[in-house]
Amino acid sequence: xxxxxxxxxxxxxxxxxxxxxxxxxxxxxxxxxxxxxxxxxxxxxxxxxxxxxxxxxxxxxxxxxxxxxxxxxxxxxxxxxxxxxxxxxxxxxxxxxxxxxxxxxxxxxxxxxxxxxxxxxxxxxxxxxxxxxxxxxxxxxxxxxxxxxxxxxxxxxxxxxxxxxxxxxxxxxxxxxxxxxxxxxxxxxxxxxxxxxxxxxxxxxxxxxxxxxxxxxxxxxxxxxxxxxxxxxxxxxxxxxxxxxxxxxxxxxxxxxxxxxxxxxxxxxxxxxxxxxxxxxxxxxxxxxxxxxxxxxxxxxxxxxxxxxxxxxxxxxxx
Amino acid sequence: xxxxxxxxxxxxxxxxxxxxxxxxxxxxxxxxxxxxxxxxxxxxxxxxxxxxxxxxxxxxxxxxxxxxxxxxxxxxxxxxxxxxxxxxxxxxxxxxxxxxxxxxxxxxxxxxxxxxxxxxxxxxxxxxxxxxxxxxxxxxxxxxxxxxxxxxxxxxxxxxxxxxxxxxxxxxxxxxxxxxxxxxxxxxxxxxxxxxxxxxxxxxxxxxxxxxxxxxxxxxxxxxxxxxxxxxxxxxxxxxxxxxxxxxxxxxxxxxxxxxxxxxxx
Ligand code: SF4
Ligand code: SF4
Ligand code: FES
Numbered sequence: 371x372x373x374x375x376x377x378x379x380x381x382x383x384x385x386x387x388x389x390x391x392x393x394x395x396x397x398x399x400x401x402x403x404x405x406x407x408x409x410x411x412x413x414x415x416x417x418x419x420x421x422x423x424x425x426x427x428x429x430x431x432x433x434x435x436x437x438x439x440x441x442x443x444x445x446x447x448x449x450x451x452x453x454x455x456x457x458x459x460x461x462x463x464x465x466x467x468x469x470x471x472x473x474x475x476x477x478x479x480x481x482x483x484x485x486x487x488x489x490x491x492x493x494x495x496x497x498x499x500x501x502x503x504x505x506x507x508x509x510x511x512x513x514x515x516x517x518x519x520x521x522x523x524x525x526x527x528x529x530x531x532x533x534x535x536x537x538x539x540x541x542x543x544x545x546x547x548x549x550x551x552x553x554x555x556x557x558x559x560x561x562x563x564x565x566x567x568x569x570x571x572x573x574x575x576x577x578x579x580x581x582x583x584x585x586x587x588x589x590x591x592x593x594x595x596x597x598x599x600x601x602x603x604x605x606x607x608x609x610x611x612x613x614x615x616x617x618x619x620x621x622x623x624x625x626x627x628x629x630x631x632x633x634x635x636x637x638x639x640x641x642x643x644x645x646x647x648x649x650x651x652x653x654x655x656x657x658x659x660x661x662x663x664x665x666x667x668x669x670x671x672x673x674x675x676x677x678x679x680x681x682x683x684x685x686x687x688x689x
Numbered sequence: 690x691x692x693x694x695x696x697x698x699x700x701x702x703x704x705x706x707x708x709x710x711x712x713x714x715x716x717x718x719x720x721x722x723x724x725x726x727x728x729x730x731x732x733x734x735x736x737x738x739x740x741x742x743x744x745x746x747x748x749x750x751x752x753x754x755x756x757x758x759x760x761x762x763x764x765x766x767x768x769x770x771x772x773x774x775x776x777x778x779x780x781x782x783x784x785x786x787x788x789x790x791x792x793x794x795x796x797x798x799x800x801x802x803x804x805x806x807x808x809x810x811x812x813x814x815x816x817x818x819x820x821x822x823x824x825x826x827x828x829x830x831x832x833x834x835x836x837x838x839x840x841x842x843x844x845x846x847x848x849x850x851x852x853x854x855x856x857x858x859x860x861x862x863x864x865x866x867x868x869x870x871x872x873x874x875x876x877x878x879x880x881x882x883x884x885x886x887x888x889x890x891x892x893x894x895x896x897x898x899x900x901x902x903x904x905x906x907x908x909x910x911x912x913x914x915x916x917x918x919x920x921x922x923x924x925x926x927x928x929x930x931x932x933x934x935x936x937x938x939x940x941x942x943x944x945x946x947x948x949x950x951x952x953x954x955x
Contacts (some may be wrong), residue, residue: 437692437696
C-alpha cells in the first residue's frame with residue numbers, strides 16, 4: 371500500500387504509531403541528534419543525517435537481570451535510515467536465540483526514511499541503500515508532500531488508518547551516494563592474510579588509542595560482558611549484561627594467558643570479525659558503511675582508507 | 690522462549706582438595722554431556738567461568754568438576770562447604786569426536802590440568818574396551834603434586850596399553866621420570882594408519898607434541914586439541930572466545946590441528 375500524506379498528516383500518523391508503540395525517533399539532545407523515545411513528531415523525526423547512536427543501542431540495551439524473564443515490548447523506530455535497517459536484519463540473525471533481543475525486536479515496527487550521505491558513509495558498497503527490511507518507508511517529495519510505502523501487514527494496517535490519498539503506483543527515489551568506494555571482491559582474502567599486511571596493521575594500531583569509540587557507535591558491533599551486581603537495598607544479586615569492546619585490553623584474557631596482548635592484535639581482530647568471520651557466520655559483512663566509526667574516532671582513523679589500502683597491497687601482492 | 694542465561698542451583702555433595710588451589714567437587718545434578726564439552730559455573734556476586742566436567746558421562750546422576758583457584762569466583766567456590774550450592778548451565782561445545790576415534794589406537798596427551806576434559810573420555814574408553822584399539826596415555830605436570838587424579842593412576846595403568854607420567858621438577862628422591870611430555874612421546878612406536886591423537890594442556894605444549902606426532906606420520910587432521918579461551922556466554926554471542934575465524938564455544942572447544950593451526954596466532 372502506498373499513500374500520499376501532507377506534513378500535517380505525517381505528524382498525525384506519528385501519533386497513531388505512538389498510540390501503539392514506544393517510539394524511538396531522532397531527537398535533538400544537547401546539540402546532537404540521537405534516537406530517543408519521543409511521543410510527538412517534530413522536525414528531527416525525519417532527520418536526513420545520521421543519529422549518533424544506531425538502533426542497536428536500544429535493541430541491545432544493557433540487561434539488568436539476565437536470569438529474569440524478559441518483558442515483551444512494543445517499540446517503533448521512526449525515521450531511521452536504510453543502512454541501520456540492514457544492520458537490524460543482520461542482528462536479527464545473530465541474536466535469534468537471545469530472549470532479551472527478541473522481546474524488544476519481535477513486535478517492533480520499523481519506519482524508515484531517506485537520508486543524505488555524509489562524507490564518511492559508503493552504504494552502497496554493501497548494498498545497504500536498498501529499500502527493504504522495513505515495515506514502512508516515508509519519502510519526502512519535491513513538492514513538500516510525503517509518499518508512504520507500507521511493506522508489511524502491520525505497516526499496512528497502520529497506514530490504512532491514516533489520512534491521505536492512496537496511490538496506485540509510486541517509486542522509490544534512489545538513495546544519494548558519494549564517491550567512497552571499496553572493492554569487496556578480494557576483501558575477505560586480503561583481511562584474512564594478516565602476515566602479508568603486518569606492517570599496515572601495525573601502522574594503524576600505532577595510531578589507535580584502543581578507546582573502543584568505534585565499537586560503541588557501530589550498528590554491527592555487539593560484543594558484551596556480564597557483570598554480577600548487588601542491589602544496594604536488599605542485597606539481591608543480579609547478573610547484568612553490559613556493552614563491551616574487543617579493543618579493550620583483557621578482552622580475551624584468561625587467568626594465565628592473554629590471547630590478544632597487543633593493540634594490533636585487537637584492532638586486527640575487529641576487522642577480521644567484520645570482514646572474515648562475519649561472512650562465514652552470518653553470510654554478510656558486519657559493516658553497512660554508515661561511517662559512524664569514522665566520525666567517532668578521536669585518532670582520525672578511517673575504515674574506507676584502511677580497507678582500500680589493504681585491497682591495493684593485496685592486488686599488488688597477488689597479481 | 691527459553692532463557693539460555695538462566696542457571697541452575699546445585700548442591701555440593703562432596704569436596705576434596707586435590708592439591709593447593711585445586712578443588713574437586715561432586716555436584717547433585719544429572720548432566721547429560723559429551724566428553725570434552727564444558728559448562729558455565731557461577732556464584733551470585735562472583736560471575737561465571739567455564740569448566741569441563743571430569744566425571745563419567747554415563748554415570749549421570751552426579752557431575753564432578755575441578756575448580757582451580759585462579760580468580761575471585763573460583764576462590765569463592767573453593768571456600769564453599771559440602772551442602773552449599775553453586776550455579777551452573779550448559780553443556781556447551783562439541784566434545785571429542787567420538788565417531789572418529791572408534792576402532793583407532795589413541796595417543797592421549799595431557800599437560801597439567803589438561804587431563805580434566807579428557808577424563809570423561811577415559812571413562813568412556815574403560816567402559817567400552819572393544820570400541821577402541823590400543824590406548825597410550827601420557828601425562829605431564831609441573832611437579833609430582835600437580836598430577837591431579839593420582840587415585841586413578843592404578844586403574845589407568847591396568848586398563849591402558851601404555852601409561853606414563855612425567856614431571857618438570859621433582860625432589861631428588863622422586864622415583865618417577867623427569868622431563869617434558871614429548872620425552873614420553875618420542876620413543877613410542879605408533880601405527881600412523883590407525884592412530885588418532887588427542888591433547889589438552891598449556892597451548893605452548895601443543896606445537897611440540899604436534900611436531901613429534903607428525904614425525905611419526907600422523908596426519909594433522911587426526912590430531913585433536915581442546916582449546917581454552919574466555920568463554921563468557923557459551924552461546925556464540927559475546928565474542929570473547931574467538932580463535933581466528935572460529936568461535937571456541939560453538940565450533941570447539943575441540944579442533945583438529947589442520948583446521949586450527951593457522952588461527953592460533955590471529
Ligand atoms: S564498521 Fe564503521 S562504517 Fe561499518 S557499520 Fe560499523 S560504524 Fe558503520
Ligand atoms: S575509535 Fe579510533 S582510536 Fe578508538 S578504538 Fe576505534 S579505531 Fe581506535
Ligand atoms: S563464549 Fe560468548 S561467543 Fe563464545
